[in-house]
Amino acid sequence: MIKYILRRILVSFLTLLVIVTFVFLLLRLLPGDPAQLYAGQNATTEDIERLRVQLNLDKPIHIQYGFFISKLVQGDMGISMRTNEPVWHEIKSRLPATIRLAVSGMFIAVLVGIPAGLFSAIKRYSFFDHLISTLTLVGVAMPVYWLGLMLIIVFAVKLRWFAAAGSQEGLRSLVLPAFTLAAFSMALITRMTRASVLEVLSQEYITTARAKGQKEHVILYRHVLRNALIPVITVVGLQFGNLLGGSILTETIFAWPGLGQLLTQSLFSRDYSTVQGVVLVFSGLFILVNLIVDLLYAYIDPRIQYD
Amino acid sequence: MIELSNLPNKKTNESPFYLFWERFRKNTPATIGLILLVLLLAASLAAPLLTDMDPLKNNLIEALEKPSATHPLGTDYLGRDILSRILYGGRLTLTIGFLAVGLGLVIGVPLGAISGYYGGWADLLIQRIADILLSFPSFLLALTLVALMGVGERNLIISVGILAIPSFIRLVRGAVLTLRSQLYIDAARSIGAQDWRIIFKHILPNAMVPVIINASLNLGYAITTAAGLGFLGLGVQPPTPEWGTMLGESKTYIFSHPYMLTSPGVAIFIAIIGLNLVGDGLRDALDPRLKNLL
Numbered sequence: 001m002i003k004y005i006l007r008r009i010l011v012s013f014l015t016l017l018v019i020v021t022f023v024f025l026l027l028r029l030l031p032g033d034p035a036q037l038y039a040g041q042n043a044t045t046e047d048i049e050r051l052r053v054q055l056n057l058d059k060p061i062h063i064q065y066g067f068f069i070s071k072l073v074q075g076d077m078g079i080s081m082r083t084n085e086p087v088w089h090e091i092k093s094r095l096p097a098t099i100r101l102a103v104s105g106m107f108i109a110v111l112v113g114i115p116a117g118l119f120s121a122i123k124r125y126s127f128f129d130h131l132i133s134t135l136t137l138v139g140v141a142m143p144v145y146w147l148g149l150m151l152i153i154v155f156a157v158k159l160r161w162f163a164a165a166g167s168q169e170g171l172r173s174l175v176l177p178a179f180t181l182a183a184f185s186m187a188l189i190t191r192m193t194r195a196s197v198l199e200v201l202s203q204e205y206i207t208t209a210r211a212k213g214q215k216e217h218v219i220l221y222r223h224v225l226r227n228a229l230i231p232v233i234t235v236v237g238l239q240f241g242n243l244l245g246g247s248i249l250t251e252t253i254f255a256w257p258g259l260g261q262l263l264t265q266s267l268f269s270r271d272y273s274t275v276q277g278v279v280l281v282f283s284g285l286f287i288l289v290n291l292i293v294d295l296l297y298a299y300i301d302p303r304i305q306y307d
Numbered sequence: 308m309i310e311l312s313n314l315p316n317k318k319t320n321e322s323p324f325y326l327f328w329e330r331f332r333k334n335t336p337a338t339i340g341l342i343l344l345v346l347l348l349a350a351s352l353a354a355p356l357l358t359d360m361d362p363l364k365n366n367l368i369e370a371l372e373k374p375s376a377t378h379p380l381g382t383d384y385l386g387r388d389i390l391s392r393i394l395y396g397g398r399l400t401l402t403i404g405f406l407a408v409g410l411g412l413v414i415g416v417p418l419g420a421i422s423g424y425y426g427g428w429a430d431l432l433i434q435r436i437a438d439i440l441l442s443f444p445s446f447l448l449a450l451t452l453v454a455l456m457g458v459g460e461r462n463l464i465i466s467v468g469i470l471a472i473p474s475f476i477r478l479v480r481g482a483v484l485t486l487r488s489q490l491y492i493d494a495a496r497s498i499g500a501q502d503w504r505i506i507f508k509h510i511l512p513n514a515m516v517p518v519i520i521n522a523s524l525n526l527g528y529a530i531t532t533a534a535g536l537g538f539l540g541l542g543v544q545p546p547t548p549e550w551g552t553m554l555g556e557s558k559t560y561i562f563s564h565p566y567m568l569t570s571p572g573v574a575i576f577i578a579i580i581g582l583n584l585v586g587d588g589l590r591d592a593l594d595p596r597l598k599n600l601l
């Protein structure tokens with residue numbers, strides 16, 4: 001077990017290193033001169049050369065890489081090409097908004113998805129099962145950006161229940177973007193829970209539990225749900241990455257002041273040093289969540305093979 | 308002794324394709340999906356027959372008109388007919404999806420085959436490539452790649468196609484690993500068949516079922532992603548009509564002219580739901596055992 005955990009952590013660390021390298025190369029692979037990008041359109045040749053020396057861009061690439069890594073370890077992601085402020089400051093101030101949105105989205109997805117899937121499986125082929133199945137079909141096929149826009153039209157413009165943009169109005173601002181972000185994962189979690197519960201229900205130990213006269217709700221909670229949720233946890237973990245990706249679009253639609261919005265804004269203002277930082281933080285979060293899910297999985301399901 | 312000709316033989320045509328089609332046809336959701344897709348494809352192919360409007364022609368006098376008899380879906384902020392833009396845009400949206408998944412398939416399948424057939428360091432290397440591609444949130448990867456390569460249809464197809472590669476690698480590798488040890492492969496090798504011949508003639512044709520299913524399921528994802536990039540302004544560039552780009556262009560009019568946003572979204576939605584239904588139907592009809600894998 002310890003060996004498995006250590007190896008899994010090592011793999012995550014190596015993956016992170018590969019991503020850091022990719023992000024480092026990002027700026028160097030872009031067409032154009034990085035020093036020029038930092039200096040801006042109107043910079044003089046002297047300005048550009050001064051920046052080149054200042055940012056170590058005149059050094060050979062492996063030295064630059066060394067600088068990049070050692071700075072990153074100290075929490076220095078360089079300076080923004082647009083504001084000349086440290087990239088990490090901007091990211092740090094926006095990270096909580098993104099986490100809040102993603103966690104709320106996950107919360108909604110799990111809170112709706114698991115009961116819906118369970119119910120759908122217990123009442124198999126009933127009206128509600130068909131209804132839920134149809135809704136999951138819609139949820140999976142609905143592009144996040146279109147769902148967001150439609151929700152704004154209906155619930156913010158027509159009904160005026162919720163805010164259409166920003167994050168200043170507390171819950172009124174959070175509901176629409178969180179639901180938009182959650183929809184796809186919610187549908188997937190529902191599907192997965194339904195399939196998994198149906199599988200467990202067909203097991204012999206359920207028949208045994210019924211045969212010995214166990215109450216149905218005890219069977220459901222103690223025997224069915226506990227076993228059925230194991231594969232669901234993997235889906236939940238994988239969906240977190242999807243939520244991070246989806247937050248790029250959702251935040252742009254709802255003008256939510258998080259990392260996703262920062263990423264699109266930085267792409268358009270050609271602020272590639274900020275783009276680097278955001279890509280790093282997003283990927284780092286994704287790796288971290290995957291690691292946690294894998295470890296949790298090993299803990300929950302003792303049947304898992306550690307080698 | 309039983310006379311073979313006396314056996315009940317209702318259908319003369321029992322080719323594998325016929326059997327597959329029988330199973331697919333009985334699956335109502337899959338049939339609905341297929342109909343939706345055929346309609347969508349036919350409508351975009353027959354665009355010039357269905358509308359005589361030019362999808363690119365500006366007409367500021369008729370700008371921002373609500374749906375009417377002349378413009379069934381209304382006009383956009385430049386007075387362009389939305390229906391014709393949806394129909395012509397479908398060509399591009401669907402083509403991009405097909406080409407992107409095609410690219411993923413053409414690169415992923417051979418890599419997966421090499422990985423599974425040879426094992427060793429090639430396997431290790433290819434699996435790490437797949438791991439790396441999977442260690443980014445996928446939309447973030449597509450976005451970063453497009454930003455890196457610059458906007459444009461070709462780069463859009465490449466970056467969305469790259470996302471599809473790892474799933475093909477994984478799938479084909481798994482299939483090859485099980486097929487590799489089959490007796491008929493040993494037989495082929497014993498008569499001196501070369502590796503490439505064994506892979507392409509004997510192994511890959513037998514691994515095609517999961518590949519086809521994966522391709523159909525990936526198509527929906529590729530279309531959503533490409534349209535999502537278009538929505539952000541990093542996909543197909545205006546004035547060319549593409550569903551995602553159309554949504555992105557209209558989002559400023561969400562408060563005043565919400566109908567502009569409805570039709571491109573409905574079009575994407577129908578395409579994805581059709582593809583998902585057909586993908587699930589293909590899986591169930593071709594190989595029900597894959598239900599938990601794909």
